[in-house]
Amino acid sequence: MNIENTLNRAVKMLNKFNIKNPKLDSEILLSKAISKDRRYIILNSHEKINKKILFDFNNLIERRKKGEPIAYITNNKEFWNDSFYVDKNVLIPRPDTELIIDQVLTIFQKNKQLQLLDIGVGSGCILLSLLKERPNFFGTGIDISKKSINISKYNAKILQLTNRVKFYNSDVDNFKIGKYDLIVSNPPYIESVNLKYLERDVINFEPKLALSGGFDGFSKIRKVINKAAYLIKRNGKLILEIGFSQTEKVRKILKENGFYTNKVLKDYEKKDRCVVSTKI
Numbered sequence: 001m002n003i004e005n006t007l008n009r010a011v012k013m014l015n016k017f018n019i020k021n022p023k024l025d026s027e028i029l030l031s032k033a034i035s036k037d038r039r040y041i042i043l044n045s046h047e048k049i050n051k052k053i054l055f056d057f058n059n060l061i062e063r064r065k066k067g068e069p070i071a072y073i074t075n076n077k078e079f080w081n082d083s084f085y086v087d088k089n090v091l092i093p094r095p096d097t098e099l100i101i102d103q104v105l106t107i108f109q110k111n112k113q114l115q116l117l118d119i120g121v122g123s124g125c126i127l128l129s130l131l132k133e134r135p136n137f138f139g140t141g142i143d144i145s146k147k148s149i150n151i152s153k154y155n156a157k158i159l160q161l162t163n164r165v166k167f168y169n170s171d172v173d174n175f176k177i178g179k180y181d182l183i184v185s186n187p188p189y190i191e192s193v194n195l196k197y198l199e200r201d202v203i204n205f206e207p208k209l210a211l212s213g214g215f216d217g218f219s220k221i222r223k224v225i226n227k228a229a230y231l232i233k234r235n236g237k238l239i240l241e242i243g244f245s246q247t248e249k250v251r252k253i254l255k256e257n258g259f260y261t262n263k264v265l266k267d268y269e270k271k272d273r274c275v276v277s278t279k280i
Ligand SMILES: C[S@@+](CC[C@H](N)C(=O)[O-])C[C@H]1O[C@@H](n2cnc3c(N)ncnc32)[C@H](O)[C@@H]1O
Pocket: 090, 091, 092, 093, 094, 097, 119, 120, 121, 122, 123, 124, 125, 126, 142, 143, 144, 145, 148, 170, 171, 172, 173, 186, 187, 188, 189, 209, 210, 211, 220, 223
């Protein structure tokens, strides 16, 4: 078997199981099995594949066939300017979440020095991307999941940011340490009844703890805003990712907690996704 036949067979298999991007996924997984990049796969389509690589590749395709996300199979996801280690214990970073990074960089200039808190840090994608962009930011990340904190720590080490970041395994309700100039959070915000409508790659594989916003979708957002009101300095910024239908209620909760809503930003589908607010 050469690269081309192997890929064609895998694409057919993934198609049969209704996987959305069978060609791209097969190329990525073969790159992983061969330990070369996708360019190599495309440029060397007549190269023969040995039995060991074929065996490893077939195992990867088996996992993808069952819906396991590519990012979990390859243990890698690109976010902003970096690659992050991910596995089934953390949410896979989403492109929409880059809106938070974009806003922070717009608001705070390159040399600004400040204390930053990320509530529900997950893989560390938001916090660590911001620390990389802003050399005088000092960061704290908290998460209720111990496994997610371990992954954030690992990503901080890979990105050489350990000297400017601290992590705590804590429920937001119990966290009391520090006063912050900037708080960011992408809390779980999906209503529990709607979890079953998520794509099977998401609901069957990503942690429920990272997705479920409780009965009305607001239980975690409310906790984050209530706690942020105590942990933030006066005039500090709170930047949140939200569900597209949650804007009005989030504005209300922010107001009740002494925050002024500066702006609401839309995602790639032109739906409300990110709220920038200031503590008054
Ligand atoms: C939607 S994920 C966001 C992860 C990451 N910040 C990102 O944007 O990809 C929400 C995170 O909040 C954490 N979380 C859920 N409930 C929490 C709580 N009560 N206190 C602290 N963290 C919580 C979850 O474990 C998960 O890592």
